Structures are given as C-alpha cells and as structure tokens.
Amino acid sequence: MLLHGNLQEFSLPNILQLVKMSAKTGSLTIRREGESGKIFFRNGLITYACSSPQALPLGERLVKAGAISRAQLKQALSAQKKSSEGERLGRILLEHRHIDRETLEQAVREQIEDSAFTFFSWSDGEFEFGADESPQEEDILVEMNVENVIMEGCRRIDEWEQIFEHLGSLERVPHLASNDRVEDDGTLTLTAEEWRVAVHVDGRADINTILHDCGLDRFHGAKVIHGLFSRGLITVSEPVIETIGKGPSVAVRGPIDIYNEVFISTLTDSNTVKQLRVEMIDEKEVEIPVVAGQLPANGDGRGGGEGAPAAEDVLVFTAAATCPEQGWRRLAGESSAWVVLANANDLDSLRSTRADLQSVKALGDVPCVVATYVSMADDELSQKQVVRTLGLDASTPVIPCHLRDRDSVTEVVRAALSLAAARGAG
Secondary structure, three states: EEEEEEOOOOOOHHHHHHHHHOOOOOOHHHEEEOOEEEEEEOEEEEEEEEEEOOOOOOHHHHHHOOOOOOOHHHHHHHHHOOOOOOOOOHHHHHHOOOOOHHHHHHHHHHHHHHHHHHHOOOOOOOEEEOOOOOHHHHHHHHOEEEHHHHHHHHHHHHHHHHHHHOOOOOOEEEOOOOOOOHHHHHHHOOOOHHHHHOOOOOOOOOHHHHHHHOOOHHHHHHHHHHHHHHHHHHHEEEEHHHOOOOEEEEEOOOOOOOHHHHHHHOOOOOOOEEEEEEEEOOOOEEEEEEEEEOOEEEEEEEEOOOOOOOEEEEEEEEEOOOOOOHHHHHHHOOOEEEEEEEEEOOOOHHHHOOOHHHHHHHOOOOOOOEEEEEEEEOOOOOOHHHHHHHOOOOOOOOEEEOOOHHHHHHHHHHHHHHHHHHHHOO
C-alpha cells in the first residue's frame, strides 16, 4: 500500500492529482460503510472505475441508451454464463457484433464519470492506493486524463446545485405544460432524451420515480428534467408526502403491495401519486417507493357544513413492503392513524399480517385499525378467528373491507381517524 487516509483530510481531486503526477499504475480503493469503489490507473491515466452497489451496470446502460436491445443483452448474458473463462460482457457484445468498439468505449467512459461523481459527493470515507493492481472484471479499458475527470465531477456538482435550486426536492411531481412560444409556433421539438423523460411525466410520478423509469442515469435524467422545466414545458408541484405530520394522515400497511395500492386507488378515485423517497439508512441511500393520495374533506369533497369549521383533506399513503423498519418509522412516525390490511382468506394468508401489526404496535400506543379483505372467492375467516390469530385486544377494531368499493375503504379510513380523534380528546 503506497497511500492511505481519510477523505476528510485529503480531497479526492488532490488524491487523483497525486497519483497522476507520480505516474503510478494500480488502483485507488474508496470505501465507506455499505459502499465502496475503485478507480484504476495506468501510468497516471484513469483506465477504469466501478462502484458497489453499481448504480447502472454496463449492460443496462447500453440497453437504456438504445445501443443494444434487451434480447441482445439477454443473449450475451447467457453466453457469459456458459463461458468457462469468465469472458466479460463487453467483449461478448463485440464478438457477436451487437455493438461497435467506439460505442462500448463511450459507455465505459460514462461509467467512469458516474463512479467518480459518486465519490466526489462523499465528505467522508477511507481511501488507499495499491500499486500494480489491474481490474479483473473490466469490460474494456480506456485512457482518461485525471484533469478531465476532475473537471467533469466539479461541473456535475455545480449543475446539481442549480438543479436543486430550481426544481427543489426530487420528490416534487412534474406536470406537462405549454408556453407562449409553443402556442405561437404550433410545433415542439424534443431530443430523444427529452422524449424518454416526457413520456413518464403523467402528473402522478415524482421526479425520483421518473429518473428511475426513464432509462437515463440519475444525473443526466435530472439534467433533462431541469432543461424541460427551464423551457417552461413542465411545472412541478410540492411533494404530497411532505404533508405528513402537518395535517390528518393515515398510513396503510400490508404484506402485499398491490392490495395496499388498490386500497388507496379506490379511496381516491385513482387520483394517486407515485413517489420514490430517498432516505439515508445506516449511511446508505435507500429508495423507498411510496403511493399516496388525498381523500377530500369528509370523504366526499364537502366541508364541515354551515357554521362548522371546514374539514381537512386526509393524506393516505403506503410504502413498498420492502421498506426497512427505520424507513417506515421516519416516513410514517407522525401519522394520525394506521390501517393494517389483512387477507382473511385463510389462516396462512392472515398470519403474514402479524409482522406488519407488530411493527405498528412497536411505535407505541398508535391508533390502528385492522381491515380484512378476501383476495379469492373462498370462505372468509370470522372476526373471532382474525382477533385470535393476530392476538388483538379490544383497542384495535377489525373492519371487513372490499378493496374495490369506495364506500367500504372510506369507512375504514374514517374509523381510523375517529379512533385517532377519540384518543386525542382523551
């Protein structure tokens, strides 16, 4: 080991410059808890870089860029598995003439830039340089000047600051818009990348979700959205889930995502938004898919009646079943009440709800309603069986629910809010 230390003491640009000036060959390893990466050098030039977890593997990068088809990637991955010598994916794509060398090299350069940009954002972490270490899993090597990589990393950091300054949170929801120039010209020209983003702008998905789905890496996707925003072709609205804790909100939790989402979609007449909440958990960025909607005041859009204070809209939301407990606590810790969905088809289906119920109970004395539903035309378990199997006491109401009937799901939410109001008054 020739060089080691902490990024708090030595900035990454300075470290890269030192390796370049000494014309070293080897690898710079950078790590912090849960994440790591390597930048490889040959005679002071950067030849390869990778990070773990890899944000966008090379094969996916090529597919999303339109350089190869999904079928070609599948064929190459199959050939890679059969290779006794562990042949790299990029070389297989070249051998099968699915891609040319120039396109592959450009994809590797982008991977290097993306990895370096990731490392540039770290304010803390350990680094060490090992001499004469070469990449074992490279798809193809290129040569990149250190100054160019540093300049690209700094440029991206500056652009990120502008993006956040104008768009605000990436949890905001974009909406397609028009402007006077479009009206006057009667035409609109979009680049291929702008079109890939625009087709995902539906007024429901937030920016994080669009970046996840559009096929571009996070930086370039955000840059495209910022460009559309600057041209007046999209507007952004505040993230729905930011209202948690600021007004009535109900968290919906169950073991099967699709049923949780159906519950909310039925409740809000399909007027839902999809948000991708990014939380730092154990020093790692964790993406948490969230589906949310607003139930109008009194469930029917009416206020509290003449002479009475206006009722508030209610935020109802759910997170993916894969959401870590720490994420759930941050996301829903200030919710007014909880609805735990339980499949009452049979005992095996019902038992899968125990973990969700225990997690909610672990939050303390929170208002909670268990809503039972059936997913198949089988006999439904009785309320006594539900109470006994889940170990419920009298403080937790059990309400039968039909997931696709709005009156039914509205009744469940109202019951949860009533329970919260009664406990608040007590």
